[in-house]
Ligand SMILES: [Zn+2]
């Protein structure tokens with residue numbers, strides 16, 4: 001069996017997350033989107049666990065994987081996956097003496113090093129790896145030059161690429177050659193623009209959280225899918241105030257201060273990945289670049305927002321007649337899409353064949369695209 005898995009989202013107990021993020025809303029979006037395995041997010045939080053209790057078995061038939069993100073020493077973010085909530089509870093009690101907000105915050109801060117956190121998670125039966133590994137503020141490679149520098153003798157079970165990177169960014173880093181890459185949405189709202197904007201197609205022997213984790217452990221990832229890395233807001237090295245982009249060399253010679261306005265220059269994910277690459281690229285599952293259907297519709301209709309009525313109507317018509325969003329983006333024949341809207345069909349044909357113009361993001365400003 002194959003499953004489209006999005007393994008990193010957040011709950012309203014985390015900062016800047018929509019109050020509309022409820023288990024039911026998440027599952028309904030998954031069904032529209034074509035996501036068949038979804039992470040709970042924030043599974044160390046007791047209230048959020050309770051709210052999921054009635055939805056672990058659900059009428060949408062979606063596999064639910066308890067997941068959590070924590071912030072450890074040096075503000076590095078770690079993603080945790082587990083087969084059930086009991087494991088999460090044990091991890092939470094192990095970590096709680098080292099945290100002020102583990103019972104209250106969705107993404108708690110833990111005053112422990114990467115190796116201490118990873119050891120606790122592994123001993124309790126959890127699965128752990130760096131979240132959005134290359135991002136400049138809270139990615140592992142923002143603070144460390146190697147995995148062992150953070151995790152010591154504990155081996156990370158996977159690495160999450162983050163929105164500003166695809167597999168090619170990590171493929172040339174020798175220490176990652178046998179670490180599976182995950183591509184997840186990190187969604188903060190249940191909108192189909194967010195949930196499943198990145199996902200992993202995995203091969204599973206049967207449905208279930210434990211089987212999902214086992215599949216990743218075996219490296220049974222058939223495909224990663226997500227943003228063109230240029231669309232991410234930290235893809236290029238740029239000023240965080242005026243977003244002017246610089247080469248790493250020019251930024252370095254200016255002491256990482258913007259010559260135009262004195263703002264701080266943040267090293268882009270692309271430059272950081274290049275700097276760490278030390279070997280010929282390893283073979284990786286294919287990485288499919290996708291754009292949320294809502295964004296494609298917005299561009300085709302020339303609207304300012306994908307939430308306008310016109311965009312929503314067309315989105316619903318496409319889903320009603322053609323099936324879920326992922327299949328429309330990837331599989332449905334362009335001629336079928338053209339039967340509903342010729343402009344959307346042309347845009348999907350263009351991005352499937354890579355005919356898309358990207359303006360890279362950087363310094364905290366998202367990139368953009370046109371067909
Ligand atoms: Zn994070």
Ligand SMILES: [Zn+2]
Nearest residue numbers: 239242258263
């Ligand atoms: Zn500037």
